[in-house]
Every structure is written in C-alpha cells, then in structure tokens.
Amino acid sequence: MIHSLPLADAPPATDQREHLLDWTPAQLTTWLSEHGQRSFRGKQIWQWIYRQRAVDFVEMTDLPESLRRSLAERFVIYRSSVVKEETSPDGTEKLLVRLPDGGEIECVLLRDGSRRSICVSSQVGCAMGCVFCASGLDGVDRNLTRGEILEQMLRLQGRLPVDERLSHIVMMGMGEPLANLNNVLPALDVARSPDGLGISPRRITISTVGLPVAIDRLSRHAVPYNLAVSLHAPNNELRSRLVPVNRKVGLQPVMDAAGRYFESSGRRLTFEYVLLGGVNDSVQCASQLAKLMRGRPVLLNVIPYNPVAGLPYQTPSAGQLRTFRETLESAGVNVRFRQRKGSEINAACGQLRRNRNAE
Incomplete structure (x- = not known):
C-alpha cells in the first residue's frame, strides 16, 4: 500500500521562530528563568515532546496558559x-x-x-x-x-x-x-x-x-x-x-x-x-x-x-x-x-x- 500525502502543516521558510529541538535543556532552563518560570517546567516540556508525543504547545495542558503562548511565540517543535x-x-x-x-x-x-x-x-x-x-x-x-x-x-x-x-x-x-x-x-x-x-x-x-x-x-x-x-x-x-x-x-x-x-x-x-x-x-x-x-x-x-x-x-x-x-x-x-x-x-x-x- 502506497500513500501520497499533501504537505503537512508546517511553518513557512520565513518563520523566524526557534526550532526548540535545536535547544539544549540548559538553554531552555535559562530561557524559562528569564521569563519568570521555575526550572522544572523544562522537564515537563521535554516529557511532553519525547514521551507524550506532543506536536504543539497547546497540548501541554499542565503548563500555564501564558507560558504556552510564550512558547508558541518563540518556538516551533516541528519545522519540516x-x-x-x-x-x-x-x-x-x-x-x-x-x-x-x-x-x-x-x-x-x-x-x-x-x-x-x-x-x-x-x-x-x-x-x-x-x-x-x-x-x-x-x-x-x-x-x-x-x-x-x-x-x-x-x-x-x-x-x-x-x-x-x-x-x-x-x-x-x-x-x-x-x-x-x-x-x-x-x-x-x-x-x-x-x-x-x-x-x-x-x-x-x-x-x-x-x-x-x-x-x-x-x-x-x-x-x-x-x-x-x-x-x-x-x-x-x-x-x-x-x-x-x-x-x-x-x-x-x-x-x-x-x-x-x-x-x-x-x-x-x-x-x-x-x-x-x-x-x-x-x-x-x-x-x-x-x-x-x-x-x-x-x-x-x-x-x-x-x-x-x-x-x-x-x-x-x-x-x-x-x-x-x-x-x-x-x-x-x-x-x-x-x-x-x-x-x-x-x-x-x-x-x-x-x-x-x-x-
């Protein structure tokens, strides 16, 4: 069985947001601290991505809504x-x-x-x-x-x-x-x-x-x-x-x-x-x-x-x-x-x- 798929939703090439997967845990922890967030939030985010397979920040329901908005403004998870x-x-x-x-x-x-x-x-x-x-x-x-x-x-x-x-x-x-x-x-x-x-x-x-x-x-x-x-x-x-x-x-x-x-x-x-x-x-x-x-x-x-x-x-x-x-x-x-x-x-x-x- 062979499927041809249309282009999946992905940010355009002109999107200037950072690719979060390029960041280290230490970098994310620093960014979170600069935005008034506790460091444990970084581990929550990585768990959502790697273990719970989240593809969008809106899925990360145990994060404050304001943090999810800030993440979406700065980062993308999938760029391709x-x-x-x-x-x-x-x-x-x-x-x-x-x-x-x-x-x-x-x-x-x-x-x-x-x-x-x-x-x-x-x-x-x-x-x-x-x-x-x-x-x-x-x-x-x-x-x-x-x-x-x-x-x-x-x-x-x-x-x-x-x-x-x-x-x-x-x-x-x-x-x-x-x-x-x-x-x-x-x-x-x-x-x-x-x-x-x-x-x-x-x-x-x-x-x-x-x-x-x-x-x-x-x-x-x-x-x-x-x-x-x-x-x-x-x-x-x-x-x-x-x-x-x-x-x-x-x-x-x-x-x-x-x-x-x-x-x-x-x-x-x-x-x-x-x-x-x-x-x-x-x-x-x-x-x-x-x-x-x-x-x-x-x-x-x-x-x-x-x-x-x-x-x-x-x-x-x-x-x-x-x-x-x-x-x-x-x-x-x-x-x-x-x-x-x-x-x-x-x-x-x-x-x-x-x-x-x-x-």
Missing part, C-alpha cells in the same frame, strides 16, 4: 513537512521529509517482531560517492541540524501506537554520520537520555563508510554505541571503485580505526557488505573478505543489493548468494545475511527522493 509516505506489506514505513529550505531527506520505521527500529538521515544527500547508492547521486547539500535529526526520530515514533516505543536507532539513512558528528552526537545524547527517548546506547548504531579521524573522535566520546563500517569490498582496488573516498583513506586505516573503537568501547564491530551481482560476490571476494575478518570479534552483515533505477547494479542470484555465504561460513566468519525489508517501497536510502523528483 512529510511530503510522501510509503508503507510496505511487511510493516516498513518510509517518509520523505521536506525541510524549510526545500531540501528533502528520508527516514524509515522497521517492524520486526517486538523490535521497532528506525533509520535516520544525517545529511541532505551524501558526499561519499558510493557508486551503487541513490543517496549520493546528487552529492551533498548540507549537514542536518541536531533538531532536524531529532525531528525524524519523533516523526517515526509518532507512527507507533501509544503502547509501543522505539527500541533501536540506526544512523544509516542519507548522508555520512561521521561527517556530521557535531550534530549527530548531541542528537544521540538526547535519544539515549532518560528525559529524551530513553534508548540504551547499546541499541543505537552509527554507520560509516570509514573515516578514521572521525572514528577516533567517536572513541573519545566514550559512549558505547554500536559501530557499523560499510566495507563493500575486500581489497583496496575494488573498494576504491565502489567507495571513492577510499582512494584518500585506504582500507587498512579504516580497519585499524575500527579496531581502536572496539578497544575503547568494548562493543562488537559490525562490517556491512552490500552484495552486488557480478561485482563483489565472487568466491575470490568471499575468500579475501574472510581473511580480512580473521581474528576480529565482528559480525559481517551481508546485504543483497536493492536495485536503483538508472544504475547498472543488480541483486545477486540465489546461487551466488549461497556460494558466497558457504565460503564465508566455511572460513569461520560470523556472518548474517540481512533480510530485505521494504523492497516494495524503494526502501534503499535516496530512492524515494529521486523517484519523486522524476515525477
């Missing part, structure tokens, strides 16, 4: 609009969200048993240039703000019944999260806070193509998030073709930085490998990949490719998938083949935005 949504028969929901400056991003809600996971974007577009990915075909426009990242989480939480909560967050939407750590880390601090979404860092995953300097910065942040490194190739030559940023970085520095992150966090590493039919799915690639994984406490997550219109890459055949898997398993690699969810709704990041632009 949902311009399209798609729902897959497996329960996957994908939103195309338009920002005030016209940029569009995507975010996804995935249902799997009792898990309620979300996939969130960190940039408008992507600069990493992975040749098979729809997100980066038009390059990167800008980083998302802390509030724009949090707003995606809240929008997806709002898709759930009131008796359900988000269980997992994956920073694996549009963009390279480690290229926007200045905003990603503050947003995740709210996501893991008891006064925010209250999600354990052990249920939050940050995905990266591998930026060693930024991985080391993440290590120093000293919060045990899961790190997922997108390899997509077992050697430098092929990886530089598929992931152009590898030409400047190199495969070994990425592996070394990932190892340092494991040592600092104690969290098992995940390596992602998108399997492209006839490109990186040979027995030789599998053997080289097994050698690269040897001796590391890792999970190798193999993802059959979701085809993107206009790109020449294809999903491997069932036989290719089976041979690739058997080669890895026989070498003792801890490997998981991810089930493709949401393929009916172009769930690979960037596809919904591109398809809309082509309409």
